[in-house]
Amino acid sequence: xxxxxxxxxxxxxxxxxxxxxxxxxxxxxxxxxxxxxxxxxxxxxxxxxxxxxxxxxxxxxxxxxxxxxxxxxxxxxxxxxxxxxxxxxxxxxxxxxxxxxxxxxxxxxxxxxxxxxxxxxxxxxxxxxxxxxxxxxxxxxxxxxxxxxxxxxxxxxxxxxxxxxxxxxxxxxxxxxxxxxxxxxxxxxxxxxxxxxxxxxxxxxxxxxxxxxxxxxxxxxxxxxxxxxxxxxxxxxxxxxxxxxxxxxxxxxxxxxxxxxxxxxxxxxxxxxxxxxxxxxxxxx
Numbered sequence: 070x071x072x073x074x075x076x077x078x079x080x081x082x083x084x085x086x087x088x089x090x091x092x093x094x095x096x097x098x099x100x101x102x103x104x105x106x107x108x109x110x111x112x113x114x115x116x117x118x119x120x121x122x123x124x125x126x127x128x129x130x131x132x133x134x135x136x137x138x139x140x141x142x143x144x145x146x147x148x149x150x151x152x153x154x155x156x157x158x159x160x161x162x163x164x165x166x167x168x169x170x171x172x173x174x175x176x177x178x179x180x181x182x183x184x185x186x187x188x189x190x191x192x193x194x195x196x197x198x199x200x201x202x203x204x205x206x207x208x209x210x211x212x213x214x215x216x217x218x219x220x221x222x223x224x225x226x227x228x229x230x231x232x233x234x235x236x237x238x239x240x241x242x243x244x245x246x247x248x249x250x251x252x253x254x255x256x257x258x259x260x261x262x263x264x265x266x267x268x269x270x271x272x273x274x275x276x277x278x279x280x281x282x283x284x285x286x287x288x289x290x291x292x293x294x295x296x297x298x299x300x301x302x303x304x305x306x307x308x309x310x311x312x313x314x315x316x317x318x319x320x321x322x323x324x325x326x327x328x329x330x331x332x333x334x335x336x337x338x339x340x341x342x343x344x345x346x347x348x349x350x351x352x353x354x
Contacts, residue, residue, distance in 0.1 A: 133168035152351035178221035
């Protein structure tokens with residue numbers, strides 16, 4: 070689905086990439102403290118600086134873990150809080166990644182980088198040039214700061230990229246999203262990479278299908294894989310990789326894949342409910 074003209078938001082994170090342990094603080098505190106982010110003692114409550122508190126509030130909303138005001142956990146946030154509060158299961162990171170990539174209003178740069186920046190091997194300034202062009206094109210005449218865009222790109226790349234040099238696993242300033250391996254930094258260039266099959270499962274693909282409200286009429290494989298917010302854009306999957314996951318889901322009787330007469334369609338065998346998919350995954354893994 071085309072976006073048309075959009076509202077944009079840049080640098081809501083106060084220049085702080087998401088850090089290890091931050092999400093757990095919010096998942097733990099918000100259920101009993103709806104005003105946690107607004108309290109005068111929020112810095113003591115969360116154990117981080119005032120700008121970091123603002124950043125964390127932004128990240129919780131951008132990842133779809135809270136409502137828009139940041140006062141309570143969303144259904145997804147509640148499930149992660151219940152089953153994986155320390156984000157030890159990569160599945161949690163994948164569904165959070167899915168949310169921020171689709172969140173064009175709160176995380177415009179994330180949406181544009183994964184959906185509009187098609188080149189796989191670029192320097193930072195080249196990425197900024199592409200995103201500046203794309204955001205300008207879709208900004209509905211809204212003015213924005215190129216410096217803010219540059220800061221956004223810095224945070225995004227630092228958040229996702231794995232450096233060739235060895236990273237200290239005890240470094241609390243590192244982002245948990247680097248373990249997804251979607252971006253690799255080599256000699257100053259940023260390379261989009263396919264997800265590691267060891268931490269990317271067909272459950273993620275099933276979750277994506279549930280987001281599209283696929284009914285009895287089915288959905289085309291082309292749409293699911295290559296269109297906006299599709300598997301190729303969101304997860305750097307190839308068509309071959311995506312079809313392999315579809316076949317696995319077909320084999321366990323969750324969907325039916327029809328490739329006869331060039332149809333290339335997917336039909337759900339049972340209702341695809343995102344909440345049930347998330348909960349069932351956690352219960353079985």
